[in-house]
Amino acid sequence: MLDSRRNILLACALSALAGYVDGIGFLHLGGLFVSFMSGNSTRMGVSLAEGDWQPAAQAFGLIVLFVVGAAIGSLIVRSRSRYCQCWILLVEAALLAAAGLCHVRGFPQAAIAAIVLAMGLENAVFQIEGSGGLGLTYVTGALVKIGQLMAVALTGGPRFGWVPNLLLWAALVTGSVIGAGVYLRINLAAIWFAAAVAFALGAMLAMGARARKD
Template sequence: MLTFLTGCADAVGFLSLGGAFSSVMTGNMVLLGLSAGRGEADLALTSGCAIVSFIAGVLAGARLAGSAQPGDPVWPGRVTRALVLELLVFVVFLVVWELNPANRSEHVDLALLMLSAAALGVQSSAIQRFGVPGLSSTYLTGTLTSLIAGVAARTPWRGLRPKAQVLAALMSGAAVGALVAVHLSAWSPALLIVPLVFVIAVSSRMAEEPGVEVSPTAR
């Protein structure tokens, strides 16, 4: 669900908020380099602000979520707290969006992109609390690489399925986000808030379930 949200946010950001991404910082850094080479100040500002906002979100999320600890439950409560912070950022996103329903200025679009990038930064660092190497809901090039390497090595499908599901969720979110951004723009904030509310509601029931001790290598 969180990866589906990421796909939606990236589609909305790219199509409706200035042509940069909310979570794909590698892409934004490439756009920043392209803007420097082509002398496009607007693209440089958009991509640069997205990167800075994402970093700010990562710092805030890491502070709130903390790091993996021995004896952590299946879903540490501090992860949920970080996701609540992400939700609050997206609520601000919703308010700004609704106050500027049509013909938004470039400054408003930039502010919305920065809010979205900050929220995804919080989410990125929150997922790190699980202490599982390679687990992410935002940066997934490594997941794709691991999946293809596993296929080449003839790894059983049971081990590859989670990676395939996460990648499918990202692409599905991007597809849905693009459709809504183009045809039902007013509903774009709902794509970012509804999945997050669902995850917070479900995770609150998981927070007390005992987990397994996290190994030093996983941390």
């Protein structure tokens, strides 16, 4: 899926967006994540072992919302429209904008719910019907692929096949730095910038898809 410059740039932009949003969510939730469900699953397990039910329930709720978002994204993919990537990003933008509105209206829990749904949804951007697609809001898989493709390079394979996955990881880290920095200045209102980026990316993809059709 990281087989063209267009896909690499789009994946890195979306990974940076996810890192930005996750940086905001991590600070707002005090150590839980809005896109990294492995971390939330570990936190839930530790809390259950300690008998600390409230954090365990909170982590579980985030996991459920993320799965629902991923399911919504997959339903959009199954529509088989040439505009499905555009629709995924525009729905994501709408959810992030809804989160911004919920923050303004004083409903922080609803804001977080909308953000988590958006992060689950984003992972369907590179999904091909019948497959799991490319994870964009977490980079454990990308790090594994970096190591695996480095081994391939050392044994005579493509010398730089690992670079796209490194860029994906670097984009997420960069996004999280920016997101955390903005959150520390304007709190959850930082999510408006993420909504604007998602909308811009969705609009660009829509124009590209229309141009290819013409």
